[in-house]
Amino acid sequence: MKQNSTQQRIETFSLAEARGLVKDLFKPNPTTYWADFLITMAIGLIAFRLATHAPGSFAWRVLAFVVCALAYYRASIFTHELVHLPSKSWKAFRIVWNLLCGIPFLMPSFTYYCHVDHHRRKHYGTFQDGEYMSLGAKPAYHIFLYLLQPFFVGPLAVFRYAVLAPLSWICPPLRRFLIQHASSLVMDPTYIRPLPPKRTLLIWRLQEALCCAWVWGIAWVVWRGVVPISGMPVPGDFLPKIYLLSVAILMLNGIRTMAAHRFVWSREEELSFAEQMVDSINHPDSRVFGPLWAPVGQRYHALHHLFPSLPYHNLATAHQRLMEGLPGDSAYRLTVSPSLVTTLRELWSNARRVSAQAKRAASEAAAGVTGGLTQAGPPKPHHAALRHGTRV
Known part of the structure; x- marks a missing residue:
């Protein structure tokens, strides 16, 4: 019923x-966007400076690190707004966001424009949607595998822009691989991005070149040990802190993503x-x-x-x-969900139920084989469904 x-x-x-x-309510307020983004970036920069250079107790540096991670995380989320804002009238904001956040964080805006597929009716929740994984319709270990991604994405991004990007400019097969498999901010690592128009690829290459220059510039500064202009020494733990910062930001985003949907669709149905x-x-x-x-x-x-x-x-x-x-x-x-904890608990409960079903099916299959009674196949794909009783 x-x-x-x-x-x-x-x-x-x-x-x-x-x-x-x-x-x-559909008209965006430019003042709100500009003020929010610029103030957020300023807070992140000040907190990063305190976390890496300021004298004081370890606790204060940890607090500064947390503030920095939260601020930079917020600033990075504006890439989502860029996809939905009018392209012509918001060109300046898009450029500034890329220069202050997208390029330094190795997440230029072109990496997220595949987000539009996440909103298409024929793509949402299917394998053409890189922002959907059936975490609630698969065994629970898939959640742990997903949460491992933040530990690898940062180093892989550095290698992608510093080494693979310039090589791809002279190697067409590598170029095609990067475009389809390593140019999208999505949760599904198996997602294959469609090839964009040639004009779009010119913008991609410009943003890639800036990312490449940024990575090698940081490497040069770390090698010299002195920050240009200011003359401040580069802390010995600079790179480890950058890595931890990237992990913190990506982990926050991963947790948020798990709470954005119920993730119970089999990726074979149109919604x-x-x-x-x-x-x-x-x-x-x-x-x-x-x-x-x-x-x-x-x-x-x-x-x-x-x-x-x-x-x-x-x-x-x-x-x-x-x-x-x-x-x-x-x-x-x-x-409506009452809290993040409630949403994650439901996701985990769904995944645990699927794990139990898979174990039970495996046990029945093993019993059937050993007893010579049946030939049980693998469990059927899970088509569970929306919580609150949409499908069960």
Whole structure:
């Protein structure tokens, strides 16, 4: 009964009704974007300086490191906004973001424009969506494998831009490999990115060249041991701290990503926009820690999938209007989670259940083979589904 009721709520959800409640909130505020990003970068820079150079107790340096990681994490999340902002009128912001954040962090904006596939109806949750892994529909060890990525991405990015990028400019097969397999900020390492138009590749090469120059420039400064202009010595633990900073930022992003969706689809089915919405999660009650682990509006992820062009600074207002204006049985209400812990616990519970099913199937198969009674095949693909009873 609950399954049918939930499915009916999804099928009767009115996108037009929801849009009517938030139709005046789609215009981004340039002042908010510029001030937020620049202040965040300034905080990160000051905190990094304190964490690496300032005298004082170890505890104060650790605190500065944490502040730096949170600030730079927030600044990096603006790459998500770049994908959804109008390209022509926001060109200056895009350039400044790349120069201050994208290039130094080795995540230039071209690496995230594949994000548009994550919003396409025919791509969402399928193998053409690099931002979806069926973590809730696979054995639990896949979650641990996913959380190992932050420890390797940083060094791999350095090698990709410092060595492979310039080599690919003279080696077409390597170029094709990099474009398809090593040019996307996604959660699925097996994702294959479609080849972009030639004009787009020129922008890619420019951003790659800047990243390459940045990496070799940092290497030269570390080798000399002195920071140009300021003359300050480079701390001996500079590179280890950079590595730990990258791990911290990527781990925060990994945890946030695991709480963005329920990740229970088999990646073989096409979802409606309403199903996409219910497969996504809002965390409106995480008002204190939410902006830290899900900055720049990311805690309203289901709302973002409903209206991708809503600017991040209007998401809280939009969510409140939808909760007040939509019917009491609206499918939108299924997207709300009380906390990050609750969401992660549900993901883990789903994965543990799949692990138990796989073990039980393996035991039954082994018993059948040894007893000569049956020939059991592998367990069927898991088509579980949206929590709250959408499918079971």
